[in-house]
Amino acid sequence: MRFLLYISNFIVPVVILGIVMYGLMQNVNVYDEFIKGARNGFLTVIKIMPTLIGLMVAVGILRASGFLEFLGNILGRFTSYIGFPGELVPLAIVRMFSSSAATGLVLDIFKQYGTDSKIGLIASVMISCTETIFYTMSVYFMAVRVKKTRYTLAGALIATLAGIVASVWIVG
Numbered sequence: 001m002r003f004l005l006y007i008s009n010f011i012v013p014v015v016i017l018g019i020v021m022y023g024l025m026q027n028v029n030v031y032d033e034f035i036k037g038a039r040n041g042f043l044t045v046i047k048i049m050p051t052l053i054g055l056m057v058a059v060g061i062l063r064a065s066g067f068l069e070f071l072g073n074i075l076g077r078f079t080s081y082i083g084f085p086g087e088l089v090p091l092a093i094v095r096m097f098s099s100s101a102a103t104g105l106v107l108d109i110f111k112q113y114g115t116d117s118k119i120g121l122i123a124s125v126m127i128s129c130t131e132t133i134f135y136t137m138s139v140y141f142m143a144v145r146v147k148k149t150r151y152t153l154a155g156a157l158i159a160t161l162a163g164i165v166a167s168v169w170i171v172g
Contacts, residue, residue, distance in 0.1 A: 044143050047142065047143065048138070048139050048142050048143055051138045051139065051142055052135075052139070055097055055098060055134065055135055055138065056098060056100075056101075058097070059094060059097050059098045059101045060101070062094075063090075063094070063101060063104075063105075068090035068093060068094065069090060071089065071090065071093065072086055072087065072088075072089035072090040072093075073086065075089045076089050083168055084164065084168055085118070085119050085122065087109065087113070087119055088109070088119060088122060088123055088126065090105060091105045091106065091109065091123055091126065091127070092126065092130075092160075092164055095126070095127060095130050095131075095132065095160075096130075096131075096132060096133045096134055096160060097132060097133075097134050097135060098132060098135060099132045099135070102127055102132075103127070105123075106123050106124070106127055109123045110123075118171060121171045122167050122168055122171045125166070125167035125170055125171060126163065126164055126167035128167075129163035129166055129167060130160045130163040130164065130167075131156065131159070131160060131163075133153070133156040133157065133160060136156075137149065137152060137153065137156070
């Protein structure tokens with residue numbers, strides 16, 4: 001185990017050094033290419049900033065208004081029959097939009113139920129095996145100007161559902 005920890009400290013510097021060495025062997029001005037990439041990344045962030053702000057504000061409003069808890073209570077009555085705790089419905093919804101808001105909900109769940117409770121364990125596994133679907137789609141598709149997402153949303157929702165089912169099943 002110590003060996004893996006020792007190696008993990010050197011992975012990132014070795015990869016960066018490898019990239020720089022490869023660029024130098026190909027006679028590429030590595031620093032200029034890095035600056036161009038950083039500039040393009042910054043411009044991409046500026047382009048997607050309104051979308052990010054809109055998503056964060058919307059999630060904040062839903063959370064602060066109590067609508068998520070209301071929706072969780074309504075849907076929780078049905079999800080409890082299939083083994084999914086109603087207390088986790090708001091987390092499942094918010095996770096599709098914002099990772100940081102979902103993390104805040106997980107911390108609230110930990111405070112209320114404990115980290116070793118069944119609900120706390122399911123929340124931990126669920127946040128690890130689901131994705132921020134709408135955030136990711138909006139950021140990446142907007143950055144590359146994709147207009148037709150085809151089956152991305154359906155596939156992402158199915159994958160999220162599979163992650164939620166797996167989290168309930170794993171914790172058992």
